Amino acid sequence: MxxxxxxxxxxxxKVPHHRELVRTALSAGKSVLCEWPLGNGxxxxxxxxxxxxxxxxxxxxxxxxRSHPALAxxxxxxxxxxxxxxxxxxxxxxxxxxxxxxxxxxxHVLDAANGTTLLTVPFGxxxxxxxxxxxxxxxLRIHLVSRRTSVVDAESGQPVPMTAAxxxxxxxxxxxxxxxxxxxxxxxxRGTNFRWEINGTEGDLVLTAPIGHPQLSPLTLEGGxxxxxxxxxxxxxxxxxxxxxxxxxxxxPPFRVHSLRQ
Numbered sequence: 001m002x003x004x005x006x007x008x009x010x011x012x013x014k015v016p017h018h019r020e021l022v023r024t025a026l027s028a029g030k031s032v033l034c035e036w037p038l039g040n041g042x043x044x045x046x047x048x049x050x051x052x053x054x055x056x057x058x059x060x061x062x063x064x065x066r067s068h069p070a071l072a073x074x075x076x077x078x079x080x081x082x083x084x085x086x087x088x089x090x091x092x093x094x095x096x097x098x099x100x101x102x103x104x105x106x107x108h109v110l111d112a113a114n115g116t117t118l119l120t121v122p123f124g125x126x127x128x129x130x131x132x133x134x135x136x137x138x139x140l141r142i143h144l145v146s147r148r149t150s151v152v153d154a155e156s157g158q159p160v161p162m163t164a165a166x167x168x169x170x171x172x173x174x175x176x177x178x179x180x181x182x183x184x185x186x187x188x189x190r191g192t193n194f195r196w197e198i199n200g201t202e203g204d205l206v207l208t209a210p211i212g213h214p215q216l217s218p219l220t221l222e223g224g225x226x227x228x229x230x231x232x233x234x235x236x237x238x239x240x241x242x243x244x245x246x247x248x249x250x251x252x253p254p255f256r257v258h259s260l261r262q
Contacts, residue, residue, distance in 0.1 A: 084202025093212025099187020
């Protein structure tokens with residue numbers, strides 16, 4: 001970080017190590033891109049934000065869902081009046097991890113103290129994606145519940161304690177008065193793993209994915225308005241894709257991450 005040749009430091013390690021590395025980089029006068037969540041809790045995030053303001057260098061938090069081509073398209077559809085006045089929106093998602101079993105490299109997500117939780121990762125990314133389309137919630141209430149207190153290690157078959165909540169339920173109001181509801185649960189579902197509905201006076205938009213991480217998932221966009229009674233598939237224009245054509249692999253998670261506009 002002290003090298004003059006280094007212009008940008010990217011912090012993409014486990015959350016408990018974010019603050020130390022971000023502070024070190026900022027103290028060296030370097031620009032920083034830190035993955036979300038920025039800190040292990042609000043106090044750490046506020047501490048880093050204060051230091052960044054004092055250093056006056058470019059800093060970025062890596063919230064990628066808002067750069068997903070499907071979400072960027074939905075944002076413009078809403079702004080252009082496709083659904084009319086937004087009345088309500090509902091998000092249901094599964095977090096993948098924190099279900100009945102845990103893999104050998106995922107034990108750290110079971111401990112709430114590590115900050116890599118259902119709330120901070122899949123729900124946090126989904127919330128930011130929603131805010132990018134419909135605006136930041138003006139009111140938000142979140143309830144955390146632990147239905148599973150242990151999971152089974154997939155290799156050993158032994159139970160492993162879990163202190164991180166496996167259910168996140170939230171409700172709030174958006175700019176203009178629209179109602180928003182969320183339910184993210186641990187593991188995966190045989191039913192809905194990600195479904196986001198935007199309901200308006202003139203139409204509806206529906207985004208679905210195979211897992212509740214919209215920042216990593218291949219999102220399907222559907223819409224309906226006027227006399228249509230069911231949503232129909234919508235094609236996301238190529239203009240929303242920000243990666244070179246040779247790297248256009250919508251089924252791969254890096255495609256969504258690298259769709260960020262530079």
